[in-house]
Amino acid sequence: MIVDAGFVALPIALLVCVYVSVASLIGAWQRLPSLVLSARYGLMTVPILLLISTLALVSAFVSHDFSVRYVVENSSLALPSIYTWVALYAGNAGSLLFIATIFGLISVVAVVGLARKLPYTAPYATGVMAIVLTFFVGIIVFLANPLERLPVPALDGQGINPLLIHFGMFIHPPVQMMGLISVAIPFSIAMGALLAGRGGRDEWVDQGRFWGMVSWLILTTGLLLGSWWAYTILGWGGYWAWDPVENSALMPWLAMTAFVHSIMVQKRRRMFRSWNIILVAVAFTLAEMGMFINRGGPVPSVHSFAQSTMGWLFLGFMGLTLVASLVAFAWRLDTLKSEGRLDSILSRESAFLTQNVLFLAVAFITLWGTIYPVFSKAASDVVVTVGQPFFDRVNGPILLFIVFLMGVGPLMPWRRANPRIVAKILAYPMVGAAITVVILWVLGVRHPVAVLAIGVCVISVVGIGHEWVRGVLSRHHKGESYILAFGRLLAANRPRYGGYVVHLGISMLALGAIGSSFYDVQRDFNMGIGQTESLGRYSFTYTELLEKSLPDREEQTARFQVSQDGRRIGTMDAKRTFYLDHRVAATRAAIRSTPIEDFYIVPSEFNSDGRAVFRVYVNPMVWWMWLAGAFFIAGTVFALWPRLHTQDKQVPKLRNHVSSIQK
Amino acid sequence: MLVTIAIFLVLIPAVAILWPFVFTSKDNVPSDDETSAHFEWERRWETAVAGLKSAELEHAIGNLNSDDYTALKEQYMIEASVVMKEMELGEKQEEDLLDSIRLEMVSIRETVTGESVDN
Structure with a gap:
């Protein structure tokens, strides 16, 4: 019954989204407060309806309801129930429902704040958010309904993609999806201000900056978690490969980084008004591009899990939002003139502008490298992929200059x-x-x-x-x-x-x-049990092979005794798991991480006598990258935290001050 | 059963959407919004105050020399004064506001350097 409730909630949510889009924009345009309020209240019910659908799907997973197609495609009786959460977004339909639900929730929080701070702009922004929601919920209802029933229930499911069975998958994909869709909030605020004719004023800046920073933090966390997951489970010793899916998350991050800096210039100097509108539109377009690539876009990727043909719909929506943004921008261009000007090359705003241009340069170079295979195929019928050396050589120096400007x-x-x-x-x-x-x-x-x-x-x-x-x-x-x-x-x-x-x-x-x-060092060792090898300051002995058979997989764990500079530092386990249903093997690297360097062992296929080729790495200073994540979170939260003043030291809000005197 | 569930689910947004039309109140109409002159004055005022605070902070930590600090401070004070003139505040009200700014500057200087500043 709960599945049916979730199924029914989806088309109702779609109808409400359509109503909110239309009512909010018409209400704002015609200055009809009741219509505006009706739209706002309507928006608040969308996440409730979507949460009912999400809970219905979770319930179907937990109860192994194999009459639901999505449950069959993304779980099995052998799947530990803890991975229900991962299975929820392991496929296309579930991940879309997750994105829509999260976006619905964030939209409500944003709209409540907007209605209080920017009552004139808020309905326009609400309308834009509702249009984005309509697109996602529409796709779910018509093309990818995760609660769709099978004509005949299956006896068991097909299981989950083995690469998703990792602790990192509990947080990386949801955070990454949340990050990409959260860019729609500052975009909606900027578009709302533009439609309201307030884009050239700066009152939207505080809200735009706040949500821009929130979005930036979520995107950053998602990127770091993705790198950590790739580092520990993909078994190639690295954390970033300039893969299209990685790039698709990086590009909006670059644009949002530029935005959260340049919006401060608008706040302080009343400059960059047009630039900021363009930046946030570019960021949202790139976020949509990310979703397009993730969902069956034309660019090959090693880890786009949700392959489907609906990527082209995302491309269409991306084109639509880009054109609509440009039309709104052109329409309101006369209101976007900056009041301030660059007084000197030696100033903070000048440094921010230079940094902005460089961030966008990296974003577009990355975009070009990512979609180049498509152009090469179209031009010469040969797919030419652009690899890591291109990105490292072109983006590396620019990123270094950005770090210099950051200092x-x-x-x-x-x-x-x-x-x-x-x-x-x-x-x-x-x-x-x-x-x-x-x-x-x-x-x-x-x-x-x-x-x-x-x-x-x-x-x-x-x-x-x-x-x-x-x-x-x-x-x-x-x-x-x-x-x-x-x-x-x-x-x-x-x-x-x-x-x-x-x-x-x-x-x-x-x-x-x-x-x-x-300074990374990498070498392959063909080792049998009992054999000792060394790399750099490390020597390691392959002491035993532990084997375990489970209903859905076979695990082989190579145990090593490891010494550094002749001093024993402990045992390390490098694991290889073969998933029987999927006929896929996944490795789990053994990693000893210190601030100086990581010692990293990843196994290949084991022979019957336990012999295997192990790829061993010494990766200096990777530990600092994961620590950086804590600094990103702490710094952003600290920057956004409201300041607590003692009343006698605070410059009063002008309106409060005047009204207190007038009383 | 499915029909009952559907009716219940439709009722949730229906009530929310219809509420403002049925129960109209003064809350539906915002008394003031960002298009009003008050909002604009307030925004310009806050920009000027933020500029003053920033200049004070930069000067206190040594990133701004005294000449540039004085010039910047003057620019922001002029902007704050223009806003007060446009609002046609009384002399006492203007003086109170300027006093509050001076207090904030002292507070920033004290916070950063531990030293007091003479305005």
Whole structure:
């Protein structure tokens, strides 16, 4: 019965979405408050209906209801019930329902805030969100209904894609999907402001920035979790391969990163008004491109799980939103003139603009490399794929320059900076970078590009550190403890110092990427049980092979005793699992991770005597990449956290102040 | 049974959608929105105050020299004054607002450096 309720809830949700789209836009245009409110209340019921459908699907999985086609295609009696959550979004239809439900929930939260802060713009933004929701729910109802029944119930299911049976799959796909769809919120706010004729005003900026940062954080977390999953389970020793699906998540992230920086310029300087509208439209278009590639787009990928022909519908919707955005932009162009202007090349806004252009350059280079196979096929009937060397060589230097700007830009004041002050500010970071380069050289780290890149990261870290040290020392001289002084300094300007924490995370990420790209060591060893080999400072003995047969899979685990510099550091288990139903093998690398380097062993197929080829890696500094994730979350939350003032120190809101006097 | 479920599910959005038409209240009509002059003044005021705070912070941590700081501060104070003039506030009201800004500047300087500043 619950499945039937979920099934019925979907077309009702679709009708409500259509109503909200139309009523909200007409209500806003004709200034009909009751219609606007009706649309808003209607929107609030959409996630309720979608949650009923989602719960119905979960219930079908838990109860092994093999009369539901999606349950048959994505689970089996042998599937541990804990993986029900993963099975929910393992296929196309389920993942679309998940996306629609999440987007419905986020939309309601966003609209409640918008209605309070921007009552005139909110109905337009609500209409845009409802159009996006209509598209997703429409696809679910007409083309990919996860609650569709089979004419004859099956006895068992086909099971889940084995690669999805991993802890990371509990959070990476949902976070990634949430990240891509969450870009629609700042996009809707910007489009709402544009349609309302308020795009050239700056009142939408706070809400746009807030939701832009939320979206950025979710996208970042999704990307990092995806890299971690690839690193631990795909067994190729890396975390990023410039695969189309990876690129499809990276491109909107790049555009959103540019947006969350340039929106600050609009807030502070009333500049970049057109640019910000374009940026957020580009970000949403790229997010839609990501969903298109994920769902059966024409570009081959090693891990697009939800292959289908409906990718072309996503392409159509992407084209529609892009054209609609451009039309709205052209219509309101006369209202988008900036009030401020660039006073000096040496200013924070100038650094932000340069960084923005570079982010977009990386995004479009990545887009070109991703879709190049399609063009090559069309032009010469030969599919030419663009691989990692292209992306590394073209994007690498640009990303490095962005890291440099990340270190220098925030240290410069708004409007203009005195060259002498800039030289003074940069002196410590430059000296820090020079000392680091010398130390690296002495330690034998001499690859020129790696040394340069590490030096650039150090500029950023020392610049932030120097500013903190100056602030903490001045407060400490007044008698405060270092910790209290540091805490109060950070509390002085949360957005600024939250941003610095994120920048420290980016430096860590860059250091991890540099270390593991330039100094990784990889070798294959054909080993039998009892054999000892060594790589770098590590020696490892293959001590035993543990074998386990389960109803749906066979597991083989090679156990190693590992020593580093002659000192025993423990045992490591490298696992290979063969899934009988899918006829697919999945590996689980044995990884010993430290801040210095990762020691990584991944097995291939085992012979009957236990002999196998093991690929062994030493990957320096990868650990820092995962730590960076904590900095991203902490920094963004800190930047967004509302500031608590004591009333006597706060500059009052103008309206409150005036009305309090008038009383 | 399915019909009962369908009716129940339809009722959820139906009630929500019809509610504002049946139970009209003054809440349906926002008294003021962002198109009003008050919103615009408030936004310009907050931009000027944020600019002043930022300039104070940059100066306090040594990223802005005194000449640039003075010039920037003057620009933002002019913007704040223009807003107050447009709002036709009384002299006392303007003075109160300016005092609150000065207090905030002192607070920022104290927070960053632990030193007090003379305005």
